[in-house]
Amino acid sequence: MCLGVPLKVVEIRENNTALVDMGGPTLEISTIFTPEVKVGDYVLVHAGFSISILSEEEASDIFSALEEIEK
Amino acid sequence: MDIRELVERIKKISKKEINIMEFCGTHTHEIFRYGIRQLLPENIHLLSGPGCPVCVTSEEDIDYIIELAQNYDLSIITFGDLVNVPGNNGSLNYLRAKGKEVIVVYSPLESINIAKQNPNKKYLLIGIGFETTAPNLAFTLIKAKEENIKNLYFLSLHKLTPPAMKAILDMGEIKIDGIIGPGHVSTIIGRKGWEGLFNEYKIPFVIMGFKPEEILYGIYHLVKIIEEEKPALINAYEKSVKEEGNKSALEYMYKVFKKGSASWRGLGIIEDSGLILNETFEEFDIRKIYPQKTKSIKLKNNYCRCGEVLRGVIKPTDCPLFGKSCTPESPKGPCMVSSEGTCSAYYLYGGE
Numbered sequence A: 001m002c003l004g005v006p007l008k009v010v011e012i013r014e015n016n017t018a019l020v021d022m023g024g025p026t027l028e029i030s031t032i033f034t035p036e037v038k039v040g041d042y043v044l045v046h047a048g049f050s051i052s053i054l055s056e057e058e059a060s061d062i063f064s065a066l067e068e069i070e071k
Numbered sequence B: 001m002d003i004r005e006l007v008e009r010i011k012k013i014s015k016k017e018i019n020i021m022e023f024c025g026t027h028t029h030e031i032f033r034y035g036i037r038q039l040l041p042e043n044i045h046l047l048s049g050p051g052c053p054v055c056v057t058s059e060e061d062i063d064y065i066i067e068l069a070q071n072y073d074l075s076i077i078t079f080g081d082l083v084n085v086p087g088n089n090g091s092l093n094y095l096r097a098k099g100k101e102v103i104v105v106y107s108p109l110e111s112i113n114i115a116k117q118n119p120n121k122k123y124l125l126i127g128i129g130f131e132t133t134a135p136n137l138a139f140t141l142i143k144a145k146e147e148n149i150k151n152l153y154f155l156s157l158h159k160l161t162p163p164a165m166k167a168i169l170d171m172g173e174i175k176i177d178g179i180i181g182p183g184h185v186s187t188i189i190g191r192k193g194w195e196g197l198f199n200e201y202k203i204p205f206v207i208m209g210f211k212p213e214e215i216l217y218g219i220y221h222l223v224k225i226i227e228e229e230k231p232a233l234i235n236a237y238e239k240s241v242k243e244e245g246n247k248s249a250l251e252y253m254y255k256v257f258k259k260g261s262a263s264w265r266g267l268g269i270i271e272d273s274g275l276i277l278n279e280t281f282e283e284f285d286i287r288k289i290y291p292q293k294t295k296s297i298k299l300k301n302n303y304c305r306c307g308e309v310l311r312g313v314i315k316p317t318d319c320p321l322f323g324k325s326c327t328p329e330s331p332k333g334p335c336m337v338s339s340e341g342t343c344s345a346y347y348l349y350g351g352e
């Protein structure tokens, strides 16, 4: 329910839907809340809907941010 | 820098005995899975709050679903774990045993096809979850209305998280020094969604992601503002959480729902903490069509202490049934039913 999973978009389909990769099988999700989604994006999926597009920055950014707050 | 270094940094700045509460079932689960409790210094105590939607479903709401299915010949459509949550007269599994149809779906949109393909049957779709799933159900109802579907009814058990957190802070049963803000809920409501709560209580609040380094990074932030006595509302999960949240999802949500009171297991009735259908969607609203007849009788004492677990007052291991008669295979209470529940996380990964 609150278990959202980040999944990679492999195909954009009609009517605000997309296919995401489940590590083999694919799953059709609704992208109505993230209409700007593109192939290759990682989206956070909750109960069949993507609720956000995860931005690219990797964990390393966490650490540079940490340096920032330590100053 | 790796996990160990983050832990070292937390150790370096952490002096006080503090209680921090996480409010999201996924956080509860991930914190256990990665053994984060064991990594942190002993003066930091992590408490789990009522962040598992299935666990906070009240006995009377389960009783109502059973009453509806039995009296009005409705087939039930719902999500995974709900079927195992006990009410006063058993769970939805009891309906199955009585030959009633209980369909579990992954996406609520599936309910539209089910209703279309079986025009002679009547279905009750049960919407459950926090701000993360309510927009999905809202969108589903908009579609059902557009497609003029007449054999699908709806029961909203949707709940809002800021009012529940406020209720816990108001109860004052335990000292809470800081809050691990739920990353997924915040993806919908934004950092802004917590401003009301923060301004009222001035409690250190950090929104966190779910990877171990994201959680530890967030905890570092939280410990820092607690130690320095500089309470703040911080978004440490910018990867997914925007200041304003997901505006489109919120718009859909409030096209269909309005705030109303909701009944929480362990917390009771909280005003404006639930989402109920607004007038435009009344035709789907089972509460209007067949209001609850049997008012909830107090739960027979079955010794489940889930209510206290949800408020962070006791640990699952303080419950006499934990791991004995209550296990994930035969749960005696909702906190053991869902994989997001605190009792099941303790059971699967071992308590402190």
Ligand code: SF4
Binding pocket: B303, B304, B305, B306, B307, B309, B316, B319, B320, B321, B322, B323, B326, B327, B331, B332, B333, B334, B335, B336, B337, B343
């Ligand atoms: S261990 Fe089982 S019976 Fe005890 S509080 Fe948790 S869910 Fe309830």
